[in-house]
Amino acid sequence: MTELFETGAYNFAYLDEQTKRMIRRAILKGVAVPGYQVPFASREMPMPYGWGTGGVQVTAACLVPEDRLKVIDQGADDTTNAVSIRKFFQRTAGVAVTEATIEATVIQTRHRIPETPLREGQIVVYQVPIPEPLRFLEPRETETRKMHELEEYGLMHVKLYEDIARHGEIATSYAYPVKVEGRYVMDPSPIPKFDNPKLGDNAAIQLFGAGREQRIYAVPPYTRVVSLDFDDHPFTASKAPHDCDLCGAKGSYLDEVITDDAGSRMYVCSDTDFCAGRRAAGHVGRLGVAMADGSA
Amino acid sequence: MYVAVKGGERAIDNAHAWLAEERRGDPAVAELTLPQIREQLKLAVNRVMAEGSLFDPDLAALAIKQARGDLIEAIFLIRAYRTTLPRLGTSVPVDTAQMAVDRRISATFKDLPGGQVLGPTFDYTHRLLDFALAAEGEAPAAAKAPATPGPVPHVTGFLNRDGLIEEEPRDDATPADLTRTPLELPADRPLRLQAITRGDEGFILSMAYSTQRGYGRTHAFVGELRIGRVAVEMDIPELGFAVEIGEVELTECETVNQFKGSKTEPPQFTRGYGLVFGKTERKAIAMSLVDRALRWKELGEDNIGAPAQDAEFVLYHCDNIQATGFLEHIKLPHYVDFQSELELVRRLRAEAMTMQEAAE
Amino acid sequence: MTPDALMGGFAAAPQQSARAFRGVLEAMARPGTLHLLEGAAPPAPLSVAAGVALLTLADGTTSVHLAGAANCPAVRDWVTFHIGAPLVRAEDADFALGRWEDLHPLNRFRIGLPDYPDRSATLIVEVDRLKAQGPRLTGPGIKDAAHLSLPEVAAFRANRALFPLGFDCLLTCGARVAGLPRSTIVEDV
Incomplete structure (x- = not known):
């Protein structure tokens, strides 16, 4: 396969160095404030918004030549978009790829967390469509930013409680909101809530990239991540x-x-x-x- | 026996090959050349340059050819290419008063210094299909007149002299760059204008139209619309002065808006502004209306809740590359999330049935 | 410009800065762990790790504050040539570099805004010894507890009390780096 960066057509991992530095700074601030969405100047990538541009930019900023990359979509390595993203990094960064979770050093994922427990030294990069967990309750960014600042998450609890009143249980089955280290409410990306328990106390570094919405956030290893629930209606991973x-x-x-x-x-x-x-x-x-x- | 779908890579390669064939169409028909697109589909080229935020007619023509005439796809190609370009410097602001105009009209004055120049416009064509074009007839040569050299002063300048229109003080501060910093609200006017000038023509058109129909009415007159070429100059530190490095074609529209005054501003005319790459008249006019509608706060006007007054709404939804990407991504596999919804609905239905049976 | 200013940058920036970033990321994501930062040769008195961290993270769009001995012609010229970052006072800095005592008083550094806690300074702290022993660290990135030879405890406790505001630190010694984000709880042992 032609390695585009070796021909000089593109830089290693596609992005120019200044862009990578900008993304790297945002990742580090995200790690320092777990669950907080760091704005970043997302670039237009050679793939459409909504197809993993945020994840691709985060992966590009993290990759080293020695990495072994795994890309999954819906948990599968052979879905077309996973194939396309994996091929992109083979061409632009020349990295080795794998389908084996245990062999991978960087895993880019859409909608799943692998079943095999992750380990130290691994980075998981999530593709995120709508990073704001409060967005469907309040469409305005100016308002939701204020709500995070004031830790004003009452609206979310009201919504979840209304679910219980109407349906007898919380009617959210994926992108189930979590609270990180007791501070920020975070969207875990549209993973099924079955995967939520894997977010907390995970040995790997978890990074989240939302390209169109220009946000990066992170969950460092061994971080407390709690799915929102009520004492009389505890969260269940179904x-x-x-x-x-x-x-x-x-x-x-x-x-x-x-x-x-x-x-x-x-x-x-x-x-x-x-x-x-x-x-x-x-x-x-x-x-x-x-x-x-x-x-x- | 069920076998998980494999061979995604081969499917993709085959799809691309088929796409290339489809793009070419019937090989018995001569292939389009880039100069043909650049010269004969100029307005498509202009739109791709404007919304792609890159002035390069040849690249825009290539993008249109590659995208099979899908202009949003062509704009996407240009945007993705643009982000990879190194930034070697920043030009000094272009001076549109020095524009070599092809077209310049004012709706607010019958005549004015510099004259009304109708230029090459569709305006008064009768929209009748011209079957002579189907027969590849040569167009007759247009009449020629010598160019009138010298600056073409802005109409708003005449009004300004009498204090009838709001003052727009010169600001030499470097504006934020929408493509290099994440959008933050509230956005100032330079940032809003950047977003609108690269925004989707259809979206901006509809927003502008909605203001005319009463959703944030701004009583706009086209004070002036001009299309032409302006010089682009760059300061060269070693020389100590600016030199011309090329020229770009621009469409500029300034609206003059009736304004009865507000709590903070006296009665006077106010301005809406549109500036777009290429001959992009519809977009420039629409841009100036949307710009004016978004200025309600700084002019002390009431927010009546009109969509075109809502900067967050307009700026977050005007970009067609963002919009089309997110819209179309729902065709990607979502079966994992769908599965979790299936289970939820089944569970809720089962519970509802049980309760119903218990009640009966 | 000092003649050595042209030397000591990355030879293969894309690959070297990528490896360096992974070191910094691991350090910041796992407080109390030590990582190597190599590939550049900054002028004295900068440690290799401090120079590499700055080359990896700073550029013309970020401001840098040089404190104490680090604020010398050789370092200023090197930063200007290789990084192009504007040199600023502590209050305006995205990155600050110097020995712990030279960075004081710490309340000069940006701690972010309540709605944008990310707009805070990152301090690159040069230390004489860097070992996984000393004050006890707990919090995100740490399984149970870790230890790190911090120059003091009180300042980091005060910084943690500001969470989610606060500055973040990279501690550098020779070619080694450790991270101490604002989220870490520091206690005397």
């Missing part, structure tokens, strides 16, 4: 009440796949690397076939 039909995993987040016109369904791990790893280790689910047969 998933489909099934096991993976391919690998038999009981505790992983599942995709529901419609297999015929009669409404038949199967459930498979959304984390493709996790599922493949289990099958390679000999685990077989309800509809799975042992790997030795040469079939997935």
Whole structure:
């Protein structure tokens, strides 16, 4: 593959050095104030806004030539946008890539946190569409900024409580808001709430990039991250009440796949690397076939 | 047997190859050249330069060709290219009073120093399809007249001399750069103007139109509209003076707005301003109306809650590259979030059914 | 300009500054851990780590305050040539560089605004010894507790009391760096 930066057409990791410094400064301030959204002068990237430009800029500012990059979308390495972003960094930074969570040093993700526990030395970069957790309650940036300043999160609690009054439970199933280190309410990006418990006390550095909205924020390792809830309605991390039909995993987040016109369904791990790893280790689910047969 | 979808990379490569074929169209038809686009689709080129924020007709023509005529896609190509360019310096402000005008009209005065110049305009064409163009007929040569050299003074300057229009004091402070600092509110006028001049023509047009229909009415007259070329000069420190490094085509519109005075300002005419790359008349006029509507606060006017008065609303939604990206991203896979919603809805339905059965 | 000012920058800036940033990021994200910052040769009295940190983070768009011995012609020229950062007084600084005692009084440095706590200074503090021992650190980035040889405790406690406002510190010694963000709780042992 042509490595564009080696031909001199583009700088290492695409962005110019001044832009990378600007992003790096924003990342460090984000790390120093966990959960606070740092404004940054997001650049126009050669991919559309809403397709991971924030994550791509954060990844570009973090990458070193020795990195091993993993890119996932919906938990899968082979979804088209993940393929496209991975290819972008292979071409512009010449970094090695992997699908194995344990081998990766930088993981860019959209909508999932890998099932395999992360470790020290790893960085997870989340693609964020709307970084402001209060945005759907208050559309004005001028207002929500003030609410964060004053720690005025009553509106969010009212909304969650109204859910309970109407539905008997909090009717938010993804992008479920969290409070970081007891100070800032933060949008964890649109991960299913099943993934929320992985945000806190994680060994890896977690960075969040919102390109169109020009915000970067961070959760350092081993940071307290609490999903908002009420004493009488505690937060629960839910998933489909099934096991993976391919690998038999009981505790992983599942995709529901419609297999015929009669409404038949199967459930498979959304984390493709996790599922493949289990099958390679000999685990077989309800509809799975042992790997030795040469079939997935 | 279910097999997870693989081969994303091959699918992408194949899609790109097919796209390239589609772009070319029927190979029996001669391929478009960039000079053809640059010369004959000039208004498309102008829009791409204006909203791409890069004055380069050849690159804009390339972008239009590559984007198969999708102008927002072409603007996107130009923007992405623009961000990679090194910044070698900053020009001195262009002097539009020194513009070599192709077109210059005022709606507020019948005649004025410098004259009314109709220029190459669609204004009085009858919108009848010209079938001679389909037969590739040569256009007859237009009549020529010698250019009138010398500065063309601004109409608002005449009003200013009589104190009838608000004073716009010169400000030599370097304005913030929208492409280099994150947008922060409240945004000052230079920042607002930067956002509007690269904003989507359709969005700015509709915002301006809404003010005319009463959503933040500003009683605008086109004091002056001028289109032409101006010199771009740069200070060269080693020389100690500015030298001309090129010229750009601009459209400038200044509106004169009726104003009965407010709590803070005396009765006088006020201004709206539009300045856009290229021949982009509709955009420049629309820009000046939206600019004027956004100035309600500094002029002590009431905010009637009109969309065009709401700087946060206008500035956060006028950029078509941001808008189209976010709009179109919903076609990316969202099945993980959808799955969590499915489970939630199923659970809520099950609970509702149980309660209903218990009640019966 | 001092003749050596032209020397001692990064030879391969994109790769070297990327590695240096990862060191700074790990340091700031895991207070109490030590990381190497190498690849440049700043003039005396700057440590390699302090010079590399400045090369990595500062540029013409950020202001730098040089305190005490660091505020000498050799360093000023080097910063001007390699970084292009305007040199300013403490109150206006995005980055400040000097020995701990030379950075005092600390209340001169920007601590951010209540609605923009990120608009605060980062202090690059030159220290004679830097070891993972001494005062006890807890807070974000730290599993259980860590220790770091800080020049004092009271100032960091006062800074933590301002959270989410406050300045952030990088401590440098030779080619090593440690981070102490405003979020860290510091206690005497």
